[in-house]
Amino acid sequence: MRVNLLGPVELVSAGGEPVRLGAAKRRTVLAALALELNRVVSGDRLLSLVWDGSPPPQAKAALQGHIAQLRKVLSDGVALLTRAPGYVLTGDRAAVDVFRFEDLVASARDAADETAVDRLTEALALWRGPVLADVPGDRVREAVSARLEELRLVAVQELATRLFRLHRAADAVGELREAVAAHPLREPLVARLVLALHWTGRQAEALEVFHRTRERLADELGVDPGPELRDAYQTVLAGDAAPKRVERGPAPAQLPREHRGFVGREPELADLADRLRGDSAIGLLVGPAGVGKTALALHWAHRVAADFPDGQLFVNLRGFDETEPLDPRTALIGFLRALGLADAQIAVELEDQAAQYRSLLAGRRVLVFLDNARSAEQVRPLLPGSPGCLVLVTSRHRLDDLVVTEGASALHVQTLPANNAEDLLAAALGRARIDAEPDAVAELVELCDRLPLALRIAGARLASRPRWTVQSLVDELRDEQHRLSALELPEAGRGVHAALAVSYRELPEGAARLLRRLGLHPGTDLDSYAAAALLDINVVSARTHLRTLAYANLLHESTPDRYSRHDLVRLFTHQLAVGESEVDGALERLLDYYLFVADTARAHLSDHVRPFRPPEHRPASHPELSSHAAALDWFTLEEANLGLALDVALLGGHLERAWQLALCLDAFHFRRGNRVDRLALCRIGSEAARALGDAHAEATFLLRLGSTLADLGRLPEAVESCTRAAELARGDRDLELAALANLGYCLMADDRLDRAQETILEALEVAREVGDTRSQASVQNNLANVLLRKQLPEEALRHAEEALSLFTSAAPSKAHTATLHTVGAASQQLGRLDEALEHYRAGLELAERLGDRYQEALCHRAIGDVLEQSVGADAATPHWLTALRLYRDLRLADADDLAAKLDPNVAAVGLS
Incomplete structure (x- = not known):
């Protein structure tokens, strides 16, 4: 079976019968895959090619349908397979006319004249019209048509040259006339047509072709004929009947010396060897300044230089030097000289120079190394047009355009292991x-x-x-x-x-301004919302600037819409920020952005939240956090940045922002059960509030500090902290309620049960007074726990069940989880083990849903204890092991006590 693309797309059976393909898009899918024969084409790239860069919503399903239909009609050694991340058409190169054409032209290069004529004639006969003539859209066709058309013209020129040497000029006239009609200003073709007509005795026609071309060159381009066409004209005037042999130029060897001390990079070298197999390959090595792109490319180029006997070309395009980037014309002139042209033979215009360059490389195996490219436009004129050549490009910019339009294979060079x-x-x-x-x-x-x-x-x-x-x-x-x-x-x-400074100077103003402002951001990564806050712009514009910085490899997109930077880039941005205007305003906007979103997230995690008053700089753009899970994910992602923002607020004297950020982080650590970090945050927050003279804010932290100290077993300090919080909370009934509830909890933990009960009953009275149903439930639960410690399980169960009934109408919360645990504990004391197990498991399920690792630990331990009573220690061990892991992660005081319940050998294996 054959796939024909040099003209309308055709699928031909082994017997020579055309196979009906149907839909135009299906022909496009087949063409796109055939042009990448035996190479995987990603699904995304295939969608872009087939739908010209704008696939509709249903395109993926349509593509899968076309793939399925093509599989039904492919046979005889040509197959369409699914290979991550897309599809691959497999088969022999001879099955696709494009590759048969390329191989025939390449094989003619070193063949004797008679053989070369046969192969070139066969190659040109494969053309049935323009490449992919019936493929709708432009993207697939544009990716190959210029290169293949160039190779076809080179083949026509080479065929004429070989026929001249065999004294068969008449056989060349037809192909040359057709080619000149389509490309009337291509002087090498015109020169050969002039000579072919002359050597077949048609001098008048030859002179007419020359003068007509001379006039068009003058009228359309404002130039005179070049050396080759003038030489052909002189041949006609002189009546020279002897064809001239066209000699090839020398083989250049321009690769610079390898860097001394090159180390490692074996994975990258292997990747290059895998990616750059086959003809017409373009390898693009991209990465930040100083990462070693040139050294890697040069090392690989020296490794494979022997595979390119016709030479190696090298140019430093100076895309990131202090001076202007090298003009492609200058690079082309250097290459044309290296390939044997005298200055007088080199065309004036860039397009003509590029055509000469492609003609000289036609049929050759040459390695072209383009170092430090600034843009795809700088590179494109320097790309060979025929198979057999390989191109290496290095750049600090990603040059995605080369990947899309030229099929370059991009390797992102990372820092060294x-x-x-x-x-x-x-x-x-x-x-x-x-x-x-x-x-x-x-x-x-x-x-x-x-x-x-x-x-x-x-x-x-x-x-x-x-x-x-x-x-x-x-x-x-x-x-x-x-x-x-x-x-x-x-x-x-x-x-x-110096290297970073050059990259910075080449940035557009918006991206440059963002890079300067990034020097104010204390973290190593950020998202587009934080960037928007720094610049006081909308998030869409911020994303554009971030992508520009990533394109220049000054930032790295670590995950979608999240960008990180190397430490040396961070220090560079700090230096830029020193001279930046409106530093204080930008920093305050950043702090207010984090505070605003953190306060929104806190509302989903805490049971009793008073939102802060709107910040001075309310962000125009921010992530929408509409659920507990979304809030927990945001806190997890931004935890490091929030901690650093807190440090910045403290150092800058933004004390109100500091205690508010600390309170938001405390809500996150409370939900995750992280008592150690809570302890530090509560102290930071209370000190900032005290420095501000804000007694209520100080009380807010002291009551949290007290409960945290209690969980860590530091009970006298816990009671002292909550007592002080209750004193400071006077006058704010809601805050007084929270302080009394926490004081009661700490007194209970310290086994001062009568005073604990008295304090909790006082808190319950305040909760009823303010009408806070959820607080009533939490306090009832605390009262139940005191009664459990007093060995009054029936009374404890009554209060716990009353608390549970109050929670059923409220959103899921940590206090709800704690109450399920309390009902389980009371049931367990009363010997109702099945009921206890049911409530413990319900508490565990809710704790896992809420991400409350502390309650997860308590429930796992309690389930293990019930299973030990009812079934045996073997059934309990998995739950105890899970609880012990959580206890140790949370650095809880009960870890050693729980470890004593486990066999040491089992624990060692289970915790490893």
């Missing part, structure tokens, strides 16, 4: 010096972000100072204010800061 980074230092300093200070070397590697440029500079500094220890340089680099300057080579104007 730690062991390879140490090897790079060892190459500069010697292994003995590295092995003498392993800890200092490990820290140096991380301070350099495992970035090869930074590591080479650090190695050079140490190598030129043999008396320095590695630790001495580490001590210097620990100073964040001077780390970038320590990683510079001032005399050469090179280094991390």
